[in-house]
Amino acid sequence: xxxxxxxxxxxxVPHLHRSLRxxxxxxxxxxxxxxxxxxxxxxxxxxxxxxxTAVIAVLFLVPYALLFAETGAAFPxxxxxYVWVKRAFGRLPAAxxxxxxxxxxxxxxxGSLVFIAAETWDxxxxxxxxxxxxxxxxxxxFIWIAIxxxxxxxRRGKWITTAGAAVKVLALALFTGTAVAYGIGHGFRxxxxxxxxxxxxxxxxxxxxxxxxxxxxxxxxxxGEEMHDxxxxxxxxxxxxxxxxAACYLLPVFAILAVVPAGQVTGIxxxxxxxxxxFGVYGSASGAVLTTVAVMFVFALLTQGSAWMIVSDxxxxxxxxxGGFFSRSLGAFHPKLGTPVRTNLLSGVIATLFMLVAMxxxxxxxxxxxxxxxTVAVTTLLLSYLMVVPALVVLRxxxxxxxxxxxxxxxxxxxxxxxxxxxxxxxxxxxxxxFPGTLEPVLGIPYDFHEVWGVSRLSFEVFTLGxxxxxxxxxxxxxxxxxxxxxxxxxxx
Numbered sequence: 280x281x282x283x284x285x286x287x288x289x290x291x292v293p294h295l296h297r298s299l300r301x302x303x304x305x306x307x308x309x310x311x312x313x314x315x316x317x318x319x320x321x322x323x324x325x326x327x328x329x330x331x332t333a334v335i336a337v338l339f340l341v342p343y344a345l346l347f348a349e350t351g352a353a354f355p356x357x358x359x360x361y362v363w364v365k366r367a368f369g370r371l372p373a374a375x376x377x378x379x380x381x382x383x384x385x386x387x388x389x390g391s392l393v394f395i396a397a398e399t400w401d402x403x404x405x406x407x408x409x410x411x412x413x414x415x416x417x418x419x420x421f422i423w424i425a426i427x428x429x430x431x432x433x434r435r436g437k438w439i440t441t442a443g444a445a446v447k448v449l450a451l452a453l454f455t456g457t458a459v460a461y462g463i464g465h466g467f468r469x470x471x472x473x474x475x476x477x478x479x480x481x482x483x484x485x486x487x488x489x490x491x492x493x494x495x496x497x498x499x500x501x502x503g504e505e506m507h508d509x510x511x512x513x514x515x516x517x518x519x520x521x522x523x524x525a526a527c528y529l530l531p532v533f534a535i536l537a538v539v540p541a542g543q544v545t546g547i548x549x550x551x552x553x554x555x556x557x558f559g560v561y562g563s564a565s566g567a568v569l570t571t572v573a574v575m576f577v578f579a580l581l582t583q584g585s586a587w588m589i590v591s592d593x594x595x596x597x598x599x600x601x602g603g604f605f606s607r608s609l610g611a612f613h614p615k616l617g618t619p620v621r622t623n624l625l626s627g628v629i630a631t632l633f634m635l636v637a638m639x640x641x642x643x644x645x646x647x648x649x650x651x652x653x654t655v656a657v658t659t660l661l662l663s664y665l666m667v668v669p670a671l672v673v674l675r676x677x678x679x680x681x682x683x684x685x686x687x688x689x690x691x692x693x694x695x696x697x698x699x700x701x702x703x704x705x706x707x708x709x710x711x712x713x714f715p716g717t718l719e720p721v722l723g724i725p726y727d728f729h730e731v732w733g734v735s736r737l738s739f740e741v742f743t744l745g746x747x748x749x750x751x752x753x754x755x756x757x758x759x760x761x762x763x764x765x766x767x768x769x770x771x772x
Contacts, residue, residue, distance in 0.1 A: 297504075297505055297506065297507050298432075298433050298434040298437065298505055298507075299433065299437065299499070299505050299506040299507065299512075300506075300507050300508075300512065301508075301511075301512040301515055301516050302441075302516075303437045303441065304499045304506065304512055304513065304516035304517075304520075305516040305519045305520050305523075306437070306440060306441040306444040306445075307437065307440050307441075307444075307498070307499045307586055307589070307590070308495070308496050308498070308499055308516060308517065308520030308521075308524075309444040309447065309448065309520050309523050309524065309527075310440040310441070310443045310444040310447065310582055310583055310585075310586040311440075311495050311498050311499075311583065311586040311587050311590065312492075312493070312494075312495045312496060312498075312520065312524045313444075313447055313448075313451075313523070313524050313527045313528070313583075314491070314492050314583065315395070315447065315550060315576060315579055315580050315583065317488055317491065317492045318451075318528065318531050318532060318535070318550050319535070319550045319552075320488050321485065321488060321489060321492065321528065321532050322532045322535040322536055322539075324481055324484060324485045325474060325481070325536065326474045326475040326536060327474060327475055327476065327477050327478060327481040327485075328481070328485060328532055328536070329475060329529065329532055329533050329536065330475050330476070330477045331477060331481060331482060331485045331486075331489060332485075332489060332528055332529050332532060333529060334477070335486070335489050335490070335493065335704070336493070336525045336528075336529070338700060338704070339490065339493060339700065339701060339704045340493045340521055340524075340525060341521075342696070342697030342698075342700045342701050343493065343494070343496070343697075343701050344496055344517055344518065344521045345687045345688070345693075345694075345697050346668070346671055346687065346694065346697050346698060346701060347496055347497040347500075347517060347671075348513060348514040348517045348518065348685050348687075349514070349675075349683055349685050349686055349687050349694070350363060350497075350671050350674060350675075351497055351499075351500040351509065351513040351514070351517065352509060352510045352511075352513045352514050352683065352684045352685045353510075353674075353678075353681050353682065353683045353684070354366070354674065354681070355500065355504070355506065355509035355510060355513065356504060357504035357505070357593065357597055358377075358593065358594055358597030358598070358601075359497060359498070359499075359500030359590075359593075359594060360376065360377065360380060360497060360500070360594060360663075360667050360670075361373050361374075361376070361377045361594045361595075361597050361598050361601075361603075362597070363667065363670045363671065363674060364376045364377070364666055364667060364670040365601070365603075366670075366674060366678075367669070367670035367671075367673035367674055367677075368666070368669075368670060368673070370601065370602070370603045370758070371603070371758050372666055373598065373603060374598045374603035374604050374754060374757065374758045374761075375666075375751070375754040375755075375758070376663050376666040376667060377594050377595055377597075377598040377603075377604075377663075378595070378598070378604065378750060378753065378754040378757070379659045379660070379662050379663040379750060379754075380591060380594060380659075380660065380663040380667075381591045381592065381594055381595035381626075382629065382659055382750060383591070383659045383660040383663070384584070384587040384588060384591045384592075384626065385588075385626040385627070385629035385630035385633065386629070386630070386633050386655055386659065386746075387584070387587070388422055388425055388584040388587070388588070388626075388630040389422055389629070389630030389631060389632070389633035389634035389637070390633055390634070390637055390655070392421075392580050392583065392584050393418045393421050393422055393630075393634055394418075394637070395580065396417075396418075396421050396577045396580045396581065397414060397417050397418055397421070399551050399573050399576055399577055399580075400417060400573070400577055401414075402551065402573075403551060403555075403569060403570055403573035404570055404573050404574060404577075410638065415638075418634055418638075419631065419634075421577075421581060421584075422584075422627060422630045422631055422634060423627055423631075424581060425581055425582075425584040425585045425588060425630075426585075426588060426623055426624070426626060426627035426630070428440075428581075428582070428585040428588075428589075429585055429588035429589045429592060429618065429623050429626075430616065430618055430620055430623045430624075431616060431618070432615075432616045432617050432618060433505055433589070433617060433618065436585070436589060436618075439582055439585060440582050440585060440586040440589065442578075442582065443578065443579050443581070443582020443583060443585070443586065444582070446575045446578055446579050446582070447527070447579040447582075447583070448523065448527060449575070450572055450575045450576060450579060451527050451530070451531050453572065454531055454534060454550070454553065454554055454557070454572070455530045455531055455534045457554075457557045457558060457560060457561075458534035458535075458537060458538050458553065458557045459534070460557075460560050461538055461556070461557035461559070461560050462537055462538055464560065465538075467537040467538065468538065479722055479724060480719060480724045480726075483711055483715075483718055483719060483724075484711075486704070486707055486708045486711055487654070487658075487661065487708045487709075487711045487712040490661060490704060490705065490708040491660060491661065491708075492524075492528060493524065493528075494660065494661075494664065495587075496517050496520060496521055496524075497517075497667075498586075498587065498590040498591070499513070499516070499590060500513065505617070510682075510684040511684060513685075514684070514685035531550065534553065534557075535550065535553040538553060538556055538557050539552065539553045539556060550576070551572075551573060551576060554569060554572055554573075555569060558572070588623065588626055589618075591626075592618075592619050592622045592623050592626055593619060593622075595609075595610075595619075595622050596609065596610040596611075596612065596619030596621075596622040597610060598610070599622065599761070600612075602761050602762070602764075603757075603758055603761055604754075604757040604758065604761055605757045605760050605761055606760075606761070606764065607761075607764075608621065609621050609622055609625070610622065654712055654715075654739075654743060655742065655743055655746050658709065658712040658713055658743055658746070658747065659746065659747070659750065661705055661708050661709045661712060662709055662747070664701075664705045665702075665705060665706070665709065668698055668701055668702045668705065669698075669702070671698060672694070672695065672698050675691065675694050675695075676691070712743075713743060713744065713747070714740075715728070715731070715732070715739075716728045716731070716736070
């Protein structure tokens, strides 16, 4: 019987086409990382949300970008983080890490993204109602259009995500500029009650969602072998997209807080409610402009989900193709499209099921489900970095002979300091996402769990911890089945 490949061996994937250049990588990073659904959620933190957004940009985003710029350029293989963790720790840790990274995205697509898109469409474009046939139809279409854009070849699909990135930046710039004009004419009422000094309570509340907002710049590396020149393009593209992302969070959040009266900022409607207020400066055209921006908003959410499906499905497909998750056939790349169609369709099924379950649990309360579902997505994604970041350190220390076109400033000490900072943030964010309200009493900060989340602690933990345990079980079973069946075989459609 032929021997299985070593867990350190990277298996080339057929049917890939090099179609990503520096501009495409930058656009994909912007489309994936700038999260419209978290802009309003961040703004609910009040004035100190601006402060913490800036602080975390400096103390987390910068070292995070440096780490992944160096690693992404040095190890540009298809699968990105899956390959990095496998080379550092072996196939099983890589398979479990990839599962957590990947499943975040169908959960997110079928959870907060589709809910906020439906809420926006219902409130600003066309009435859907809650739990109606129209509501279900809209959400199903949203999910499956996002999946289909990931199914098409990357040569075509990249233009969809590029359009989404452009629309996203344009909408945020239009909103911010209009908010300034509104504030000049009507006064910046929100600033009167905003408190910008940082607090421990604000820190604990905002860290998980801010980290979730800033992570993901390594995502295009999942398509590393579809880039023309990853060694040169990844560091430059990552730097540009990180700067754009920081501006696209700071400015709109500040604009929302400046013009929306205190107490009226909501996570699910913060951006569009702010737009409804400030677009009054356009007079009789305000309705048409607001509707247009609402359509842009929904399109940006759609392409955001699509961008993550494109990259995370490739990671999960590589885990399957490498014999780390159930069957190699799940990792097959279509010979004409060059995309992991089976994994794409599996993501669509998971997103659909999660949406149906969320609607069932919602009992008509979209805002409560939005917060809990987003927390589940935050948790699974952040947990994956608990293994990815140490893998980067191991690769840096053990693979010193690997060519590194870009290096973190100050060499190995600079790399280790950056990794330590990033890991500390991830630890705090993961704990706060999994067990909200547990650090506050230790620090003498009052915390009413039901008032914050709209559900009991028991219900919340069943939803979040239950999701984590189920994923670990699925990952362990998937790896066991794959190990039993593992033989060298071609990855074909």
